[in-house]
Amino acid sequence: MGVSLVELLFSRADDHRPAFTHQDHAAGVDETLTWAELVARVGVVAGRLREKAAPGDRVAVIAAQELAYPVAFFGVLAAGMTAVPLMDPASPGLGKRLAGILADCSASLVLTSRRAVKRVREFVPAGQLVIVEDLDGPPAEPVRPEPEAPAYLQYTSGSTRDPAGVVIPHRALAAACWQACLAYSVGPGTTCAGWIPFFHDMGLVQLLCVPVHAGCRSVFMSPVEFVHRPERWLRQLAEHPDVFTAAPNFAFDLAAAAPVPEGLDLSSVSIALNGSEPVRPATVARFQEVFGPLGFRREAHRPSYGLAEATVYVTSAGPEGPTSAVFDREALAAGEAVEVEGGQELVSVGHPVGQQVRVVRDGEVAPDGSVGEVWVHGPHVGTGYWGREDSTFDAWLEGHGGWLRTGDLGVWHRGVLYLTGRLKDLIVVDGRNYHPQDLEVTAEQAHPAVRRGRVAAFGVDGDEGEGAMVAAEWNGEADETEVRRAVLRAVSGEYGLTLRRVTLVAPGGLPRTSSGKVARSAARGRYGDGRG
Template identity: 55%
Template sequence: MPPADVPDDVLTTPFTDYLLRNAGEDRPAFTCRTFPGPADHTLTWPEVVARVRGVARELRHRTRPGDRVAIVARQDLGYVVAFLGVLYAGRVAVPLPVPIGRTGRARVESAFADATPSVCLTSKDLLDKVPPAVVLAVEDIEPDDAEPPAAVAMTDPAYLQYTSGSTRRPAGAVISHRALVAGCWQTTQCYGADASTPLVGWVPFFHDMGLVLLVGTPVFLGSRSVFCTPVEFVRDPLRWIRLLAEHPGAVTAAPNFAFDLAAEAAGELEDLDLSRVNSLLNGSEPVRAGTVENFERAFAPFGLPRAAHKPCYGLAEATVFVTSAGAEGPTVRVFEDGEPRVSVGRPYGQRIRIVGNEIQVAGPNLADGYWGRDDVIAPDGWLATGDLGFVHDGQLYVTGRLKDLIIVDGRNHHPQDIEATVEAAHPAIRRAAAFGVRDGRGEGVAVVAGCTAPGEAAETAVRRAVSAAHDLPLRALWLVRPGEVPRTSSGKVSRAAARERWWGENERHG
């Protein structure tokens, strides 16, 4: 069995101490791969520390301890330096996305209104695109060889992790220095990572999975991070796979949809060796049995061990990590409801329990609360996650979100089960969002699905599949263009946004 507790020496060592331990290691620390090319842009550990000290120096001239500093920058080396510089200065980082499009702008503006940052660190070409604040371009900040780190308490806030907003308005979870090091320890211990382990990926830095795995964990271990941008992954999902082959022993992470995209593109892959991949963490959204099977089938010919695929579960309020599959790899079981379910493994360094079907978590990796609110996230030491699940043979299975649960005629239906049925009903169907609705006939279910060939054949197939698998008639079905089904910033289906856009419009216009 894994150890139950994070060691005291970890929980009492400030995160910046780990950074300074790496200062004398003249070897690659962070590498950003850009395209076309490809081209690698790398900072060694001494270069990282010097640039971080420069950022800290500038922030101390303009802010006071406890001030929030927003980071709205490209996913490149500047983002890494900005985040670490804020922590080194003893300020509170607010990692955010580039405000692209109406949704992106609204997300950033909402976070600014909530966190009220004193300064915004950004990329040079974005200076005129961020909300009003004192704005500094990270590229223009000169390195520093002497700036000391701020003295911080382990309970002080390190950063605000804004939630993805799949069921509500985004809120800033307050992640302390203690929670950050605890989360890094839990991740590295679960996957047997050390200073020789490359951390590889593309998940955005403003998302908890990308921030902890690709920025926090390399500092904690003194290892190397190699990353590209989410856009470059979407343009060619095999860029992610090639990075794994180039860096034997790598640990990486991505949402379930990324595994689907990579498997679909695998036919274009030339010979490469994936036999030494350590772990591919599959989390952030429901892990589907079909995805596990398709991914294994696609990449087994290249030597990828099935056990390297690690379904996992986490959330922003737990500094991303809660449970994960271990050396056994994915476990898929069919239970009484007939649905194949994928285990998300066991906790490592924290505890879980099920109360009224809801998953609850306790451990040193928990956030302290939400910024600007008086309520405590875990007043009794246990975080009520809002996720539904159960434990079988010591492993956790997540069945859905409490707020998303659909109740029709007294029966509970999990939307992701209905979505899986919809997506398998016809080859033209892509991403789907299922949600509960109410009209004159009472409670029902509606679905919005991306479809490459909308028409009677696809619609009939979907309605028949849902009726047969779930004994549910669909109250409404919209087949839209692929890509139109709303997502959160982390790539999850946003059922609340889908309901508001389609069913809300239906209600407004009768």
């Protein structure tokens, strides 16, 4: 754990095994870099960056999901500078967001690719722009980083707050990779496969950093190519040995609903990490129903929990696979986990590896069965938000500081962790707590016209006091009044809560984070006053 990723990468300068493979479905080709080729290209980038910027400078990486991305990212680290991994501005409106992040971190340079440069030029001055493929000259030896030196800034997705850059030091990056390799049994023979975007904390670690740490192969495609044809992901998993893949819950739903490729065999999938959003029992069951007969082992499905402030990894299910429990809804809303029949089923996110995780209520460690805020302590925790004073990273517990307050609500039950919601998103009506994700699941299942995973529930204030409302995307293929009534009936019947309002919007009408999740706070700002 004490060796940096940069040192591990350059130790493979004579290794001619495949390192990174980009599956470009649009072009119909696979492009691969060996470890030796990667080290050489990274060395060239590092050498040229040192001529253009100073040690510790922030250098943004804005490129598509392509081989230029790992070359640029590791080139920045090898140059002794701080990388800022960002998204390709392929969608309208992203340029303004990216320009704001570049200003926030005071980026000296922006590394991009030939594929993305035309789009990046629209908001980055020519003097700041460097095209990775155009760099040449002799490769440089890497700078050996100090453990606490920033490796990169991970800008959060903005689902609960404005995007902020989490400072991830080399110490935390190495620790997170070590934890993930232990938790998911990743070794040199593993194939890290998937499509999660590199600018996202899960994609950056699972598809770029863990392969460097373990010396294993990464095979990736773009997120758009997965969304357009989810069966591409399934074929990717079937075509490689000892696969470790990762995706949010919605991806498992999409895959289970996609056409099944002929002859599909998923017996080589060792780990399928399900994280980044709440894991739903119905998703786990449906995925197993469809792909169990095709070789997918239930214990390979690993519900997990993490966040950018902890680099990425916090907890995960173990070799037993998914575990769930059914809790009394009213007791859970009151802060206690009581198992009953016919209540609310939750999927556990397992237990931690290489760190401490506590559930805290009123400043004290809560006993098992009591809901509180999840706090984390370990070598993988970031050092703070770039340019901001924040106590999130230095809470005091059990006689020492350095605890990360996650803002997530959870409960320990039968030795494993269950997440119940977000502290700031909690809806309180007439003294009773409601978790928005519970209302959202009920609303989306109320009528087939409501789009799955495209619902936001949040609290609203008015003359009648505090209440709750739902904004949901729908397909427009039913009577609007009927759909609204179905949502109202479902929420009232399930939770005894009368929604103040149900707003139906067209597909794409709900604001989303850069990773594709519905942004509740932004949805409340857009629709909370009755607009839409």
